[in-house]
Amino acid sequence: MQRTALYTKHLESGAKMVDFAGWEMPIHYGSQLQEHHIVRTDAGMFDVSHMTVLDLEGPSAKVYLLHLLANNVEKLKEHGKALYSCMLNDAGNVIDDLIVYHFSDTTYRIVVNAATREKDIAWMQQQIAPFDATLTERDDLSMIAVQGPTARERVLGMLPESHTEVASKLGVFYGDYLGDWFIARTGYTGEDGFEIIIPHAQAPEAWDALLAAGVKPIGLGARDTLRLEAGMNLYGTDMDETTSPLVSGLGWTIGWKPESRNFIGRAALEAQKAAGVPQKFVGLVLEGKGVLRSHMKVVCAAGEGETTSGTFSPTLGVAIALARIPAACGDTCEVDIRGKLHPAKVVKPVFARNGKSVLN
Amino acid sequence: MSNIPSDLKYTKSHEWVRDNGDGTVTVGITDHAQELLGDLVHIELPEVGTEYGAEDGCAVAESVKAASDIYAPVPGVIVEVNEAVQDSPELVNSDPYGDGWMFVMRVDDEDAMDELLDAEAYQAEAEE
The missing domain is CATH 3.30.1360.120 (Probable tRNA modification gtpase trme; domain 1)
Known part of the structure; x- marks a missing residue:
């Protein structure tokens, strides 16, 4: 090493x-x-x-x-x-x-x-x-x-x-x-x-x-x-x-x-x-308690996608992720955490900068 | 070296078990386990009334790094959970054997207690 x-x-x-x-x-x-x-x-x-x-x-x-x-x-x-x-x-x-x-x-x-x-x-x-x-x-x-x-x-x-x-x-x-x-x-x-x-x-x-x-x-x-x-x-x-x-x-x-x-x-x-680009790259914010991780399944009406990175956001106090999901997905989706679907918001893929949340 | 109180029993999967002397045990994760996991940010506790066999996954501790299953150390029924650690997961880091306890079980099979490790045996296990 x-x-x-x-x-x-x-x-x-x-x-x-x-x-x-x-x-x-x-x-x-x-x-x-x-x-x-x-x-x-x-x-x-x-x-x-x-x-x-x-x-x-x-x-x-x-x-x-x-x-x-x-x-x-x-x-x-x-x-x-x-x-x-x-x-x-x-x-x-x-x-x-x-x-x-x-x-x-x-x-x-x-x-x-x-x-x-x-x-x-x-x-x-x-x-x-x-x-x-x-x-x-x-x-x-x-x-x-x-x-x-x-x-x-x-x-x-x-x-x-x-x-x-x-x-x-x-x-x-x-x-x-x-x-x-x-x-x-x-x-x-x-x-x-x-x-x-x-x-x-x-x-x-x-x-x-x-x-x-x-x-x-x-x-x-x-x-x-x-x-x-x-x-x-x-x-x-x-x-x-x-x-x-x-x-x-x-x-x-x-x-x-x-x-x-x-x-x-x-x-x-x-x-x-x-x-036509089939997928879009978005941010996810978990609605309830829990932690998002990379490579969790994302489900929305338009189909399935995947988180590419996920963590608990220390600045926001909630779980966040970057995800690749079908281009037609709307403002909400669900993430499969250990076999259970949890609701999440779909946002622009940026959460905090210069000490502050950039989510509205 | 991490703290391993001699009055508790332990599992290989890093739970500690306190015999309350009334047919129930209090369970948490060891100082060594919280050190390995790093800052805890989310604890998923079992529901009161649920029955588990020994070594059944019944709770999850999530740190910034990873999610880790917590196993029932003995067969039994959950009679109480520590809701304080759900709101303040950092209690598990700061006081793993005290305020950071996770749940209380009513033990179905007292003999199962004999299967648990004492502090010395756990220390040997943790050092591996």
């Missing part, structure tokens, strides 16, 4: 460690619920060093990404601007979702998931062959996500003075280099904050400085409930190589225009759209 550079820091903070995609990672440091609330109300940090950082360079880097990604990197005009995209196979289904940061048309940084590292790199290297560009895995880097309403001010307080100006001016969904650090105003919780990518050797010291700045360590358990409340998809459960973005609530990430851009999976997506 692999360990991140912060392994001993987790043990010092009393972490319960679990296997996550071959990495020994903290699931919580005592209470997942408390950690969840800390991120919604104050500031918490996650070790996400298991994620995969790739640097892309070369004269054809942009043309390569225009071919590789379903979203359109032409949207990236400014230094440091980030874009969320799916990487599709020829069937129009999702190989992975990722974030790409643009520095110039020849220089990009890409962050992909941990569990998909090998297949992603294999696919990306296979596709890059005809292009004059090089993709390099940066396994020398650690990654710490600091999230919550007070996250930015706490990070700005611990940065060396020479770096505070750049970091404080960083817009939402932008990243920039601070010497050999990289800092981005991105995250996976529905809260403001930074993701910091730094050399392994500096990670433990940065972690301690963040602890001293009042940022609490948060485990991957709370990371999952936070992202689910924020309506952010998790690769491998909400979408995978058998589902397209159109049935995964990710239609908004497809860069359809210009029609001449022939990205991988485009033909299959167009065919699916022309034939």
